[in-house]
Amino acid sequence: MPKAAVGQPYQVKIEIEKVILVNGLFVDSNIASRSGLTVNAGAGEPPYSDNTVEIQGTPAQEGKYQIVLEGQTRNAYGGNINFRKKYDLVVLKEIKN
Template identity: 60%
Template sequence: MPTALSNAVVGQYYSAKIEIEKVTLIDGLYFDTSIPTNSGLSVDLNAGGVPYSDHTIEIKGTPTRSGTYHIVLEGITRDAHGGNIHFRKEYDLVVVK
């Protein structure tokens, strides 16, 4: 959740959380983003509540420039039959002027 991120606006505070289903992750969560360190935005990889704190990612801050940034979350969980379920979620965060 969510299925898409709302747009951010340069110079205005932005906050969005991406939550993964509360299941056991095998080998943790893979996270990658093209958000540059000097964008005014930061990413908190452990923004959820215990014991699933690593299931929630929060993007927040005041963007300093416009652009489109890509975010990828990927991992593996167990299904009810003991097998593995691979998931991959991709988001685009659009920052407008």
């Protein structure tokens, strides 16, 4: 995931495969409301809008955050496939080139 910087607008989308999810996508994050960032589920294009999560805002403080996406889909034989993906977001005081 691209790094973010305090005071700089940030937007990134996490898109999982374009598959039909069983019971939707579970999104968990330790991004606090005072961080200046929000996590928005269902930010994709139909019919797979539930497969995309967007993190956006202007970070107010530096830190390291984690976003976890969990869900279930079906394989070609009708069986369930569980998945769990973790993403780390680092917010720096400033980004140096």
